[in-house]
Amino acid sequence: MNIESIPLQAFLIVSSILFCIGIWGLLNSRNAVRVLMSIELMLNGVNINLMAFSSYIDNNLIQGQVFTIFVITVAAAEAAVGLAILLSLYRNRVTVDMESFNLLKW
């Protein structure tokens, strides 16, 4: 890859922005499905970071790409279990409002 083409910092900045947007959505969403979407956005930001490092810093033994594959696997499992928990919560509470899930509050 021609290193002079796109600097590594450009990829890192895009991934930082994506991660921070995900955190903002996680903190501010009231819909539980949107919270799950924000988590996926954050995981994608992390993946871009890993891929950029594996291509610019470790371009012979691309271990970052292997890590990205594992992150994608875990994200798929997390999405399946998270949405199942969400369905179960919706069945018990008949709402998806995050403010009403206060079972652990004492």
Place this chain on the structure above:
Amino acid sequence: MSIAVTTQIICFSVLSLVIVVGALGVILLESIVYSAFLLGGVFMSVAGLYLLLNASFVAAAQVLVYVGAVNVLIIFAIMLVNKKEDLKPIGNLKSRRIISTSICITLLSLLIRVDLSNVWGLSDPNTSIGEESTIRIGEHLFSDYLLPFEVASVLLLMAMIGAIVLARRDVRNEDISTGLPVDQELIEKSSEPLLIKKN
């Protein structure tokens, strides 16, 4: 990647713009359905960035797993829990927004400062394996990452069984009033909603 530098920069700019604007749309749009479809667009653009980084296998995995599985799952979940409800207004919403936004902006400025100020030890471009990355990933997965690879398969099995157990409904196999067996349609047991009285 064997395309011209200018083309790469144009592709990178367009993809980054789509990613940032799409992600903002995902968290800011009022309708959750629009958010879900925009999320699919963000995933596709991230796959495009992976192609720019010479990682065709990971790009294909991203499209298959994220767009094909996770996004479809999210759309199904929206379909199942899609109820128009008026959210209860909560107090001190404004101060919450201010605090969370300032936390995010602080974190973003910190990350960008680290990105720009650190001196990254870039490796020699001549050692790059370029477009043979798929072969190298296969070698990794069957030699030094063999144990995590097998554990990932167990994890996926556990996640599948867990999701089925969590999302399953209890079904009666006989009619409540007549006692006859029901085989045509599923009648749900009328369970006491345990948690509703809490607030």
